[in-house]
Every structure is written in C-alpha cells, then in structure tokens.
Amino acid sequence: MKDFYEEIGKLALGSRLRRLSENILSEAKDIYSDYGIDLEPRWFPIFYLLSHEDSLAVTDIAARISHTHASVSQMIKEMKNRGLIVTEKDQFDGRKSMISLSAAGKDKIGQMNQLYPDVTRAVENLLVETTHDVWEAINELEYTLTRKNLQTRVKEVRKARESEKVKIVAYRPEHKPFFKSLNYQWINKHFEVEQADIKSLEHPDEDILQKGGRIFMATYGDTIVGTVAMKKLGADTFELAKMAVVEEARGRSIGWLLGKRVIDEAKALGASRVYIESNTKLKPAINLYHKLGFKKIKGPESPYARCNIQLELII
Incomplete structure (x- = not known):
C-alpha cells in the first residue's frame, strides 16, 4: 500500500514532519531507557539548557529553544512534578520565577553526558546514508521560513490564483452607473465629493x-469590482485617476492590475509620463503607487482640496 503522505504529497508537509519527529522521539525514549535514564525526550532542550546555565526564566528558555511560553511552562510543570527542577523567585524581580535543575536533575547530567557522543555518532552515520544532507536542509528550511512564513506564502498563492479571475476591460456606455457608484462610495467613505x-x-x-x-x-466573474480612469493632461502625459475597488473584492491584486493597465495603455499611446494626485491618509493606495514605480514630486496646484501628495512615473 502506498504511504499516505507520499500519496497526498507536499500538502502534508507539517503532518509528515510531525510523524518523523514523533517516530524519533519514540525511539529516543527507548534509547534513554537503554542508558537507564528516566527522562521524557521532549524535555531534552530544557534539560540541556539548564544543565549549562545556573538558572533561567521561562521567557528566556522559550526564546532560546524557540518554543511558545505556554509549551515551556507545561514542560516545566511536568519536570517539576518529576522532581527534576526547582523554581524560586528572582531576587531582583519578585514577579519572575527562575528555573534551575534540582539535585535529582543534576544527577542525570553524568548519565546524559555518556549518551551524547553515542547519539551524535549514530545520527552522523544515519545522515551519511541519506542522499541529501537532511540537517542542512532543515537549517535552510527554517531560515527560509523566518524570511517569509508559510501562512504568508499561502496567502500570496491564493491572491495570485484569485487575481487570475480578474479581467480588465475597456469602458462601455453601460458601465457608467458602476463607474459613478464605485467612485462616489469610495470618495464619501474617505473625503467629501x-x-x-x-x-x-x-x-x-x-x-x-x-x-x-x-x-x-475590473470584472471578477460576471461582477464589476473596480474601475480606473486615465485623463489626458498633455501630449505625453496621462493622469491615473478615479481608481476604486469594491471593498469585498480587495486582496485580489485588482488595484495593481488596474494601475498596470493604465501604465501599459499610456505606453501604447506614446506617453512618457503618468501622473497621480492623492492623499497620504490612503496608505494602501500610496504603497501601491510606489510598487508600480511612481515617485513623489512637487506638482502644479491641484483642483482637489484633498490632494496633499503628487506622484509621477516616467515611462
């Protein structure tokens, strides 16, 4: 029978890593037993850390071993019940408890020191037998996830997938009510018409x-979800204006697609510049303009009282 995780593939990355971790921890318990050590393998990071430190606060332990405060607190409670650690109030901050190994806990250091080199050598031998250096792969995976976590990556993929359903179409007379309503709603929400x-x-x-x-x-399926205008200001300049996106449809790169269409159309019409007037309170919009390549400038006096920033893109 095909392995379940092989069957469903990378979708189960976390579950497969958990299975591997649980298998190794289960074997670790048997290994501890072979050495006569009564210690839960999942306590090992805390035990090892405390065997090299006089005492540490829970927050310090959690930070050092990259566990949550709650999980560290739970393990400390279990270790304390087993008589392996003691807690006492910090002499400088009575609100903080300091954790250290008890006499019984310290007695296990010698046993663990006998185990460490054997386990290290066995793991090294194990990794030699693998095609890929798993240890380095884990290091690389953890580093990559610190740069951008998995949730963010899933959001980006979802956004890209949903943006593929968005189409930018040329204005037709029947679009006039939508052009009006989208912009009036947006303006009334943030400013005054x-x-x-x-x-x-x-x-x-x-x-x-x-x-x-x-x-x-901009359409999403059969629904109009956004609009933008480009007003001709001169022989080689257009203004990107009247951009509005339905609030429920945000997060699908609609603003980006509308702005990109204006830039592409301006290029096709032989323009060398696209101009924008906006307001700095509209942070998402300003960020979008910068992503599209616009730069802040000092432009001419605006007909809009709400305008306090002007930007341009040289194309």
Missing part, C-alpha cells in the same frame, strides 16, 4: 474619453 469629482463622474464621456483619455473596468 468635490466639483472636479462631479464633472468627471457625471460626464465621463465629455471630461475624459472625448479628450483622449480612457476608462477601464
């Missing part, structure tokens, strides 16, 4: 399209 907004949103054909600009809509 201004005269320049009304001009563009109520008359997009006259104010944007007939002047050489473009409007794009």
Whole structure:
C-alpha cells in the first residue's frame, strides 16, 4: 500500500514532519531507557539548557529553544512534578520565577553526558546514508521560513490564483452607473465629493474619453469590482485617476492590475509620463503607487482640496 503522505504529497508537509519527529522521539525514549535514564525526550532542550546555565526564566528558555511560553511552562510543570527542577523567585524581580535543575536533575547530567557522543555518532552515520544532507536542509528550511512564513506564502498563492479571475476591460456606455457608484462610495467613505469629482463622474464621456483619455473596468466573474480612469493632461502625459475597488473584492491584486493597465495603455499611446494626485491618509493606495514605480514630486496646484501628495512615473 502506498504511504499516505507520499500519496497526498507536499500538502502534508507539517503532518509528515510531525510523524518523523514523533517516530524519533519514540525511539529516543527507548534509547534513554537503554542508558537507564528516566527522562521524557521532549524535555531534552530544557534539560540541556539548564544543565549549562545556573538558572533561567521561562521567557528566556522559550526564546532560546524557540518554543511558545505556554509549551515551556507545561514542560516545566511536568519536570517539576518529576522532581527534576526547582523554581524560586528572582531576587531582583519578585514577579519572575527562575528555573534551575534540582539535585535529582543534576544527577542525570553524568548519565546524559555518556549518551551524547553515542547519539551524535549514530545520527552522523544515519545522515551519511541519506542522499541529501537532511540537517542542512532543515537549517535552510527554517531560515527560509523566518524570511517569509508559510501562512504568508499561502496567502500570496491564493491572491495570485484569485487575481487570475480578474479581467480588465475597456469602458462601455453601460458601465457608467458602476463607474459613478464605485467612485462616489469610495470618495464619501474617505473625503467629501468635490466639483472636479462631479464633472468627471457625471460626464465621463465629455471630461475624459472625448479628450483622449480612457476608462477601464475590473470584472471578477460576471461582477464589476473596480474601475480606473486615465485623463489626458498633455501630449505625453496621462493622469491615473478615479481608481476604486469594491471593498469585498480587495486582496485580489485588482488595484495593481488596474494601475498596470493604465501604465501599459499610456505606453501604447506614446506617453512618457503618468501622473497621480492623492492623499497620504490612503496608505494602501500610496504603497501601491510606489510598487508600480511612481515617485513623489512637487506638482502644479491641484483642483482637489484633498490632494496633499503628487506622484509621477516616467515611462
């Protein structure tokens, strides 16, 4: 019969590592028994640390062995019940307990010192028999996960998958109600509607399209979830404006796709510059603009009272 974890593959990485860990810990208990040592293998990191330190606080132990405070507290409680450790209040901070090996715990140091070189040699021999250096692979995996944890990686994959369902389409007359409502909702949530907004949103054909600009809509399935306009400011400049995304649809890179479409369209039309007016309270939007390559500049006076930052992209 095919191994279950081989069958379902990398989806079960954590479960397979846990099985391997549990198998090794189970064997470790038998090995301890061979040496006459009454010690739970999962206590080993704490025991080893305390055998080289006079005393440590729970928080220090947790940090050193990369365990949670709760799991360390539970193991310390178990070890204390077995008579292996003692606790006493810190002489400088009465709120903190210091942990150290008891006399019985210290008696086991000699037994463990006999075991250490044998286990080390056996593990080295084991690793020699493997095609890959498992120890180095674990080091590399742990380092890579500190740079970006697995949850973040899953979120990124999900975001990329869902963004593939997003399509950016050219504006059509039937899109006008959505162009208006998306932007009015966004503006009213963060600011107040201004005269320049009304001009563009109520008359997009006259104010944007007939002047050489473009409007794009983002769809997710059959639903319109975002919009953006590019207003022609001059022979070689367009303004990225009126970007709005449905709140429920955020997290699918819709803003990025809309901004990228404006940049690509500006290039296709022979422009050399894309300009933006915004407000610094809109941190996600400002971060998006920077990711798209825009840089902060000092531009001309804006028709919008809410504008306190201007950016441009030279293309």
